[in-house]
Amino acid sequence: DIQMTQSPSSLSASVGDRVTITCQASQDISNYLNWYQQKPGKAPKLLIYDASNLETGVPSRFSGSGSGTDFTFTISSLQPEDIATYYCQQYDNLPPEVTFGQGTRLEIK
Amino acid sequence: QVQLVQSGAEVKKPGASVKVSCKASGYTFTSYYMHWVRQAPGQGLEWMGIINPSGGSTSYAQKFQGRVTMTRDTSTSTVYMELSSLRSEDTAVYYCARGDVDTAMVFWYWGQGTLVTVSS
Numbered sequence: 001d002i003q004m005t006q007s008p009s010s011l012s013a014s015v016g017d018r019v020t021i022t023c024q025a026s027q028d029i030s031n032y033l034n035w036y037q038q039k040p041g042k043a044p045k046l047l048i049y050d051a052s053n054l055e056t057g058v059p060s061r062f063s064g065s066g067s068g069t070d071f072t073f074t075i076s077s078l079q080p081e082d083i084a085t086y087y088c089q090q091y092d093n094l095p096p097e098v099t100f101g102q103g104t105r106l107e108i109k
Numbered sequence: 110q111v112q113l114v115q116s117g118a119e120v121k122k123p124g125a126s127v128k129v130s131c132k133a134s135g136y137t138f139t140s141y142y143m144h145w146v147r148q149a150p151g152q153g154l155e156w157m158g159i160i161n162p163s164g165g166s167t168s169y170a171q172k173f174q175g176r177v178t179m180t181r182d183t184s185t186s187t188v189y190m191e192l193s194s195l196r197s198e199d200t201a202v203y204y205c206a207r208g209d210v211d212t213a214m215v216f217w218y219w220g221q222g223t224l225v226t227v228s229s
Contacts, residue, residue: 034215043204043219087154091214096168098156
C-alpha cells in the first residue's frame with residue numbers, strides 16, 4: 001500500500017500570508033494526487049485534482065504542483081474563509097486504491 | 110444538480126451491523142462510480158471502497174475486507190454500505206462520494222455524512 005506523509009499537521013498564519021502544505025508519497029504516483037478542504041461539521045470539498053488542476057469555481061489563490069512522489073498545495077494569499085483542514089489524497093485505478101494524508105489544520109494567527 | 114442524500118444517524122451495539130444509504134439524484138445513476146469514506150471523531154479520512162452502480166461490481170480496502178458490503182438499487186438510485194461486526198472503533202461519520210467518468214477516483218461530490226455510533 002502507498003503511504004502519504006502530509007506536513008505540517010497544523011499551521012498558523014496571518015491573513016494575506018502565503019501558505020504551503022506538502023504531501024510525499026511512499027512511491028511514484030505520477031500525478032494521481034488530489035487536495036480537499038474540510039470545514040468543521042461539513043463534508044470535504046474538492047479543490048485540486050490530478051496534482052495541479054483547479055476545480056471549477058475554486059478561487060485562483062489555491063494551486064497545486066508536483067509529480068512522482070512530492071506534491072505541494074499553496075494558498076497564495078490566506079483569507080479568513082480558508083480556515084479549515086486540508087487533505088491530500090492519492091489514488092490508483094487498477095486495482096482501486098485510495099490513501100489520504102493525515103490532514104493539515106490551518107488556523108488564523 | 111448532483112445531490113447525494115444519506116440516511117440518518119445510527120446507534121448500534123458492538124457486534125451488530127449497520128446499513129447506511131446514499132440516494133443519488135441529478136445525474137444518470139449508473140454512469141458514475143460511488144465510494145464510501147469514513148472519518149472517526151477528530152481524525153482523518155479513510156477510504157472504504159468503491160462500487161460500480163452499473164453492474165454492481167465492488168472493490169474494498171483491505172482493512173474492511175470481509176466486514177463491508179456495498180450494494181446498489183438502480184430502481185431508486187441508491188447505494189448502500191453495510192458494515193458488520195461493529196466495534197467501538199467504527200464510530201465515525203460515513204460519507205458517500207461520487208467519482209466522474211474519466212476520473213473515477215476523484216471525489217467530486219459528497220453526501221452530507223451519516224454518524225454511526227457504536228456503544229454498549
